[in-house]
Structures are given as structure tokens and as C-alpha cells.
Amino acid sequence: MNEAPHRNHTPGHDEKAGPSRRTVLWTTGAAGAGLGLGGQLTAGGTVAAAPKTGATGPSAAAAAPEARSRTMIGVPFERRSTVRVGIIGLGNRGGSMIDLFLAVPGVRVVALCDPVKDKVAKAAKKVTDAGRPAPAVYTHGDHDFENLCKRADIDFVYAATPWDRHFEMAKTALLNGKHVGVECPLSLRLEQLWELVDLSERTRRHCMQLENCCYGRNELRVLRMAHAGLFGELLHGAGAYIHDLRGLMFDPAYYEGPWRRLWHTRLRGDLYPNHGFGPVANYMDLNRGDRAVRISSVGTPARGLAAYRKEHLPPNDPSWKESYIESDRTISLVQTSKGRVIRLEHDVSTPHPYSRINSLAGTKGLFEDYPERIYIEPDQSNDAWGDFGQYAEWDHWLWKEHPNPPGDHDGMDYMLVFRLMQCMRLGLVPDFDVYDAATWSAPVPLSDLSIKANGAPQEIPDFTRGLWRKARPGMDSHQPEE
Known part of the structure; x- marks a missing residue:
């Protein structure tokens, strides 16, 4: 991994695998300088999303978010002895974070997905070298992540891909009953942020921004x-x-x-x-x-x-x-x-x-x-x-318990993974x-x-x-x- 200097945070989902094999990896959803990303508050205090045609500003009318379901505030994870993880995106970020999932007790990496087969093979070898069962692999194009999300033996989906793919991956994971965490940002469009809020509430599954700097x-x-x-x-x-x-x-x-x-x-x-x-x-x-x-x-x-x-x-x-x-x-x-x-x-x-x-x-x-x-x-x-x-x-007690954590970015990556997996194993609120x-x-x-x-x-x-x-x-x- 191409690491930044001490205490630097390298971008959350970088891709590194030698010369480019595609013109743009997983980044087809928002081409063009005229992309409209905004929305505005309505008189009732909800947010009207900007249309997906590129229009922005006060004249861009669209439907407000759906009526709220039960909140996800204070909702704990289901307690489990082992957290089964599927990882989407195995470039710089995903390829290094897999080491930390393997380092945390009570975690099993079940499935891996990336269109670049060499990346998946390298990550799968890390799993077997750690003495774990070989993971299932998904390498058939830009949408094979959908098949990973359909698996019945996954509790948590982690997405470390270019920014404009985060929304569809989080949405797919939620619709398939999985808790999901993505690298930042969660989405670049207000209406998509609202949709993920609504979906998390409706599916009763957590959708999280895995912000390592908080740790x-x-x-x-x-x-x-x-x-x-x-x-x-x-x-x-x-x-x-x-x-x-x-x-x-x-x-x-x-x-x-x-x-x-x-x-x-x-x-x-x-x-x-x-x-x-x-x-x-x-x-x-x-x-x-x-x-x-x-x-x-x-x-x-x-x-x-x-x-x-x-x-x-x-x-x-x-x-x-x-x-x-x-x-x-x-x-x-x-x-x-x-x-x-x-x-x-x-x-x-x-x-x-x-x-x-x-x-x-x-x-x-x-x-x-x-x-x-x-x-x-x-x-x-x-x-x-x-x-x-x-x-x-x-x-914080995390740093007192783990004064010399492994991994990149001065240990904050490990703290994030350890704490999230702990919350899932013990049935705690994230x-x-x-x-x-x-x-x-x-x-x-x-x-x-x-x-x-x-x-x-x-x-x-x-x-x-x-x-x-x-x-x-x-x-x-x-x-x-x-």
C-alpha cells in the first residue's frame, strides 16, 4: 500500500493495482460537469431532492422523503458469537482493511468482491494464510456485488470503492438485510442521503459512515x-x-x-x-x-x-x-x-x-x-x-486497552474495526x-x-x-x- 507520512490519512478507498485496467473503476454514475447534487428545504421542514437530470436550485422540485419509519437511534445490533463479513472493493483501502478484520477476534471474512481478479486473489490468500476458510469471490463485472449482498451467511457488508458507488452498494446491502458500512462520503447527493436514512429505518439495519478519524x-x-x-x-x-x-x-x-x-x-x-x-x-x-x-x-x-x-x-x-x-x-x-x-x-x-x-x-x-x-x-x-x-x-478506554494497535493511520483503522465488530458481537448500539x-x-x-x-x-x-x-x-x- 502506498502509505502517506506519519499521522496522514490516505484517501479512504484508493485503488492501486499497477496500470489501469479500465478507464474508470466503478465510477460511471455521475459523469459530466453539470451534475446536480443539491436539494432544498420545503416549507414543512422536509427536504425536496433535486431531480436526477442535473437541475439544481429553488426551481428543482422533487418528491420529499417518505414518511418516517421507526428511528434507528439507540437500536442495538443483534448479538452474535461471530461476525460474518463481506468486503466490496479491494484496492488500497479495502486491501489493507481486510488485514484488520482478520486481526479482530470473532470475525470471519466470508466473501470478497472486486472486478479486478488479481486483487481478489491476493485478498483471498490473506484469508487462507490466516488459517481461515477460503472466502467466496465475486469478480464478474461491476455489479457482482449484488450477488455478494444476497448471501444468507453475511452479517455486515463493508464497501471501499470510489465515491459514487457507495450509495448503490449501501442500498443493495440494506435491501438484502445486511448491516453496512462505507468509506466516506456516504453519498454526494442529498436525495440519496435521505433514501439511505429511510431505508435503514425501514429495513431495521444500520448504515454507517466508517469514519476512522473519530477513533x-x-x-x-x-x-x-x-x-x-x-x-x-x-x-x-x-x-x-x-x-x-x-x-x-x-x-x-x-x-x-x-x-x-x-x-x-x-x-x-x-x-x-x-x-x-x-x-x-x-x-x-x-x-x-x-x-x-x-x-x-x-x-x-x-x-x-x-x-x-x-x-x-x-x-x-x-x-x-x-x-x-x-x-x-x-x-x-x-x-x-x-x-x-x-x-x-x-x-x-x-x-x-x-x-x-x-x-x-x-x-x-x-x-x-x-x-x-x-x-x-x-x-x-x-x-x-x-x-x-x-x-x-x-x-479513551480503547486506547488504554490497545496502546499499540496494528494497521495504518496510527492505529485508528484498527480501533474502528475492533469497536464496530465488538458492538456487533455483544449486541451493542453502534x-x-x-x-x-x-x-x-x-x-x-x-x-x-x-x-x-x-x-x-x-x-x-x-x-x-x-x-x-x-x-x-x-x-x-x-x-x-x-
């Missing part, structure tokens, strides 16, 4: 400190995905096909908000006593990818046919019902050291990451930052749910609409339909009895 050591420590009141009343926070991906996006040996780069020809907004938004949403208990109500976004001109192409690519490279419109840096302000402010940033097209910003501030002090530093009264004074390492006592997944992904289409409307605020749907007002547990869990 980082720093993120979980700050979460516990915030909930214990060390920062006082929370006022504002920030999160980002700032990662120089120019070389990787033009590298045919890294992404199989130009699927990720092509999104820079289609949208101007924040393409990847989840890594920054998820942790801050947890700090502020969004959907658990507060909620995100609106977003306003601005963006710079698109210059970085074209400049990189001019300097590094030959004149006959196919990328010269592409016109980039995605803002090099997007900055969004999210306001919550309690008046708090969250700043989100996205930049993968200009030179910059990796950063997720990851900051939180309240009436007693603040934390800022990259580099990590803290200032809390009365512990710090004289305008001097304090040592965040002195607060290790606030580490740490986050479909409402969180939809909320964390909503900035993708809404930031695009806001930038195109000169920063005009866009209402963020209440995917919980009013149930956010009740406080409830989230990531700040208690260690369960095995």
Missing part, C-alpha cells in the same frame, strides 16, 4: 475532556482535509482510473468533509442534543491541478482534455442550533503539509492539532501553550449511525451549492427529524463486559 488517539482524548467539561461551554471548532494529492491523482499506478481527479471537473465544494467534520460533530454532540442547521461556503479559483499538469504531464496525456473547476481551497462555516460554529476546510490541490486542523474551543480554553497543543485555564497561563501529553489520563453518516456527508452537495450562490447559507436537513433534541451516548462509550 484517533487525540480525537478520543479531546472528546472525553470536552464531555468532562475541561474546555467549559463549547463555542467553536474546526476540522479539515488538507492533503497534497496532486502527484497521486495523476499517478495511474495509484488510482485505477482517474475517478478521483474527475470530481475536480464536476464540483466546486468540499469533496471530503467527513474526516474533519466527524470528530468535531462528536465533541459537540451533534444529533445528540445539538444539530448542524446551516452551512455557508466560499472557494478559491481552481489552479493547482492545472499547474501541476503543465509542469509534470506530457502534452499527449489524456488529462489535458479535463477542465478543473473544484476550488483549490474551500472554507465552510457550519452553525449549530446552539449557536456554535464549526469551520471546515478542504484542499488537495496545492502544496501544504498534511493537516486535519482538529481544533476545539470553549469558555475555559482550547485544543489545536497539527501540531498538538493545548491551553486550558488554570492549567496554562502567561500565553504559553501546554503539553497535550500531560493529559494522557483522559485517553457509536454512530445513519443520521451521523448523512450529516457528515451533507456538506459535499451543500457547499457546492453555497459556493455557486456566492456563499449564500444552505440549510442542512435534520435527518433525525426532531430526535436530535434528546441527549444520548455516542463515541464516548464505556468499556463493555465481554
Whole structure:
């Protein structure tokens, strides 16, 4: 796997298998710069989805979400001794995450799917090398994942494919009675986010955004400190995905096909908000006593990818046919019902050291990451930052139980897989749910609409339909009895 530097988060579902075998891997559903991704609030507070023809804005009328079923808030998994997993997508992300599923006790990898047979064979060998039964394999085209989802011996489907395939894979898994987790974002269209919320409620199966950054050591420590009141009343926070991906996006040996780069020809907004938004949403208990109500976004001109192409690519490279419109840096302000402010940033097209910003501030002090530093009264004074390492006592129980976890991204990947599989084995409520997944992904289409409307605020749907007002547990869990 082509790993990023220490503490960097490589994109959640990269494809790496040598030269491209297809022009675009699993990314046929949203071609064209005119793709409409938005929706708007109706007078009744529901969300009218933008039509799939490409129209956006106030004149784009469509049906509102269906009448709500029973909520999935607080719904536990069914208890089971072994979690049977099917994996769709075995590129950089899926091909490395399978190692962690195999490392967690009480998990069996039952089936694997990818159109590239070599990837499936490599992943299947990992399963048998671990002393487990050989998994079933699905390699017959872009829709063989449907057959994987139909299997009766799978409890959980994990999808690690290019972005615009997440929706159909999650939908197929839910309709076949499977719990499902996808890499970020959950979907890039508001109406699809609503459809997955409705489907999760109707099928009584969880649909989750597998946001590994929520399980980082720093993120979980700050979460516990915030909930214990060390920062006082929370006022504002920030999160980002700032990662120089120019070389990787033009590298045919890294992404199989130009699927990720092509999104820079289609949208101007924040393409990847989840890594920054998820942790801050947890700090502020969004959907658990507060909620995100609106977003306003601005963006710079698109210059970085074209400049990189001019300097590094030959004149006959196919990328010269592409016109980039995605803002090099997007900055969004999210306001919550309690008046708090969250700043989100996205930049993968200009030179910059990796950063997720990851900051939180309240009436007693603040934390800022990259580099990590803290200032809390009365512990710090004289305008001097304090040592965040002195607060290790606030580490989450997951990090105390697993101080040196295996896997990439400083162990946060393992923590995510371990905790999710633990919840499924013990019949616990998951740490986050479909409402969180939809909320964390909503900035993708809404930031695009806001930038195109000169920063005009866009209402963020209440995917919980009013149930956010009740406080409830989230990531700040208690260690369960095995």
C-alpha cells in the first residue's frame, strides 16, 4: 500500500493495482460537469431532492422523503458469537482493511468482491494464510456485488470503492438485510442521503459512515475532556482535509482510473468533509442534543491541478482534455442550533503539509492539532501553550486497552474495526449511525451549492427529524463486559 507520512490519512478507498485496467473503476454514475447534487428545504421542514437530470436550485422540485419509519437511534445490533463479513472493493483501502478484520477476534471474512481478479486473489490468500476458510469471490463485472449482498451467511457488508458507488452498494446491502458500512462520503447527493436514512429505518439495519478519524488517539482524548467539561461551554471548532494529492491523482499506478481527479471537473465544494467534520460533530454532540442547521461556503479559483499538469504531464496525456473547476481551497462555516460554529476546510490541490486542523474551543480554553497543543485555564497561563501529553489520563478506554494497535493511520483503522465488530458481537448500539453518516456527508452537495450562490447559507436537513433534541451516548462509550 502506498502509505502517506506519519499521522496522514490516505484517501479512504484508493485503488492501486499497477496500470489501469479500465478507464474508470466503478465510477460511471455521475459523469459530466453539470451534475446536480443539491436539494432544498420545503416549507414543512422536509427536504425536496433535486431531480436526477442535473437541475439544481429553488426551481428543482422533487418528491420529499417518505414518511418516517421507526428511528434507528439507540437500536442495538443483534448479538452474535461471530461476525460474518463481506468486503466490496479491494484496492488500497479495502486491501489493507481486510488485514484488520482478520486481526479482530470473532470475525470471519466470508466473501470478497472486486472486478479486478488479481486483487481478489491476493485478498483471498490473506484469508487462507490466516488459517481461515477460503472466502467466496465475486469478480464478474461491476455489479457482482449484488450477488455478494444476497448471501444468507453475511452479517455486515463493508464497501471501499470510489465515491459514487457507495450509495448503490449501501442500498443493495440494506435491501438484502445486511448491516453496512462505507468509506466516506456516504453519498454526494442529498436525495440519496435521505433514501439511505429511510431505508435503514425501514429495513431495521444500520448504515454507517466508517469514519476512522473519530477513533484517533487525540480525537478520543479531546472528546472525553470536552464531555468532562475541561474546555467549559463549547463555542467553536474546526476540522479539515488538507492533503497534497496532486502527484497521486495523476499517478495511474495509484488510482485505477482517474475517478478521483474527475470530481475536480464536476464540483466546486468540499469533496471530503467527513474526516474533519466527524470528530468535531462528536465533541459537540451533534444529533445528540445539538444539530448542524446551516452551512455557508466560499472557494478559491481552481489552479493547482492545472499547474501541476503543465509542469509534470506530457502534452499527449489524456488529462489535458479535463477542465478543473473544484476550488483549490474551500472554507465552510457550519452553525449549530446552539449557536456554535464549526469551520471546515478542504484542499488537495496545492502544496501544504498534511493537516486535519482538529481544533476545539470553549469558555475555559482550547485544543489545536497539527501540531498538538493545548491551553486550558488554570492549567496554562502567561500565553504559553501546554503539553497535550500531560493529559494522557483522559485517553479513551480503547486506547488504554490497545496502546499499540496494528494497521495504518496510527492505529485508528484498527480501533474502528475492533469497536464496530465488538458492538456487533455483544449486541451493542453502534457509536454512530445513519443520521451521523448523512450529516457528515451533507456538506459535499451543500457547499457546492453555497459556493455557486456566492456563499449564500444552505440549510442542512435534520435527518433525525426532531430526535436530535434528546441527549444520548455516542463515541464516548464505556468499556463493555465481554
